[in-house]
Amino acid sequence: MMAAMPSEAAADPDPVATVRRWVDAARRVVVLTGAGISTESGIPDFRGPQGVWTRNPQAEKQSTLQHYLADPEVRKAAWRSRLAHPAWTAQPGRGHLALVALERRGRLHALITQNIDELHRIAGNSPARTIEVHGTMRRVVCWGCGDRMPMQEVLARVRAGEDDPACPRCGGILKSDTISFGQALVPEVIDRALAAAGEADLLLAVGTTLQVYPVAGMVPLAKEAGARVVIVNDQPTALDALADAVLRGPIGELLPVICGD
Numbered sequence: 001m002m003a004a005m006p007s008e009a010a011a012d013p014d015p016v017a018t019v020r021r022w023v024d025a026a027r028r029v030v031v032l033t034g035a036g037i038s039t040e041s042g043i044p045d046f047r048g049p050q051g052v053w054t055r056n057p058q059a060e061k062q063s064t065l066q067h068y069l070a071d072p073e074v075r076k077a078a079w080r081s082r083l084a085h086p087a088w089t090a091q092p093g094r095g096h097l098a099l100v101a102l103e104r105r106g107r108l109h110a111l112i113t114q115n116i117d118e119l120h121r122i123a124g125n126s127p128a129r130t131i132e133v134h135g136t137m138r139r140v141v142c143w144g145c146g147d148r149m150p151m152q153e154v155l156a157r158v159r160a161g162e163d164d165p166a167c168p169r170c171g172g173i174l175k176s177d178t179i180s181f182g183q184a185l186v187p188e189v190i191d192r193a194l195a196a197a198g199e200a201d202l203l204l205a206v207g208t209t210l211q212v213y214p215v216a217g218m219v220p221l222a223k224e225a226g227a228r229v230v231i232v233n234d235q236p237t238a239l240d241a242l243a244d245a246v247l248r249g250p251i252g253e254l255l256p257v258i259c260g261d
């Protein structure tokens, strides 16, 4: 049996303990998170079996910039789903709290997230170390004048009967301040994230299928710069073959063990 193992890593009888040792020895852990870290908080992911787009392919249209801007019906549906979004009552999960502990322990260099729920900040990670590459659903931006306002202000108008609320300043189309499909990333934000990934001595990718670039590209980037790469996810990812260790299991159980106090 041992002879069949392709590598030393695969033969590791306790990869969780090994990763814990790596985390303890690291000076600049860069964590990259995706939707999988928030499912324990009741926020569904996109592509999983219970994912938003798996269950309702129409919902993907609401996340596509050209459809959103062109079609008031798409916007009305988007506002209805924002109103009902589980994020408004969600609490950080064990995975989020483990990353707060990692920062408290002085190991966290940067926390790069594809999530728009702000649960990392709500859990207590400092804004200075948290890089939200896809923006935040807790804020609204006007597509006309660029003005930004709290999401809850606009949702109050939806609740009061406006089905497609317009910008109070210029009458423009309002959208959550997130990166939709067909929308460019914010260059300063993605540059900051890429720079941090290049400075990592350990890159921990958590709850992301690593299919969306340029974010997924941080994994090979960190690896080439000399970092160890650890992937934690409950399903296989596109970049498992690049990782020094892949931990497959519930994020809420694994992260406290590898990052916690």
Ligand SMILES: [Zn+2]
Pocket (backbone or CB within 6 Å): 142, 143, 144, 145, 146, 147, 167, 168, 169, 170, 171, 172
């Ligand atoms: Zn405006």
